[in-house]
Amino acid sequence: MNDRQEQWRAAEQLALTLTEGGLQRMAARTLAVFLFTDQDSVTAGEIAERLEASAGSVSAAIKSLLSVGLIERLPAPGSRREHYRLRDDAWAVLFTSQNTVIQVMLQAAQAGIDTTTADDPAHRRLTQMRDFYQFMLGEIPTLLERWQHHHNSAFRQA
Template structure:
């Protein structure tokens, strides 16, 4: 296995990939800390130290990751600092939270359809968009159910 320096280099490469995929830079780097840490939980201060980033930047990234359900806040008796960890079901939870984005896209397509005439090429394109998002929203629950069954041992 590689040493810690190689792991953190891999973490930074992963963060760059996440940024290219649309995640904000600090949220991507913070997520990489959660993925590559050897600790059960981390504090915002530990993240800031690891990333050599400001407390404010890390705070915003942590809030972002909390809001989409990738990380969770842990009770830390005896500690004055908040502790966080990557959720066990982070990826399925993230995909589920994307339903909000899918719903927004679906609604945007429906609104566009209402404003265009049936023979208009925009109407056709918006109808395809609506149909795609309706299909995806219909498929997500069954796919996540299959994922959960796939993960169950035995």
């Protein structure tokens, strides 16, 4: 077995682990492609070919990874296909207000709060949900600042 085959075996194992952790299977496999590719960017077609998957399932996985901020679209002058890459700050963005999933959760909680009365148990639960996400978003900048400091220190030592 060559090094590339071993890498793709590790990629599939990582995807399995991510799936067991709750990520949808195709999103996990697609994320593994981004993590293990030796290219600067990839197209949906290249991912589908690599994973031997349908264009539709890869498209849905890409949309999912875009929505949480792990990947980004790149301009590709001269190409008629969309190009994507793993964001340099992917893991940090995953936990910021740029993450559309967090924003959707906040909006959903607020919409529910707006339709319930203060004495309704649903109102209390939805308020707790909203407050949790607001609290987390408030704490994340300090955490990310600490991460950046840690990362920069480790990078300078390497």
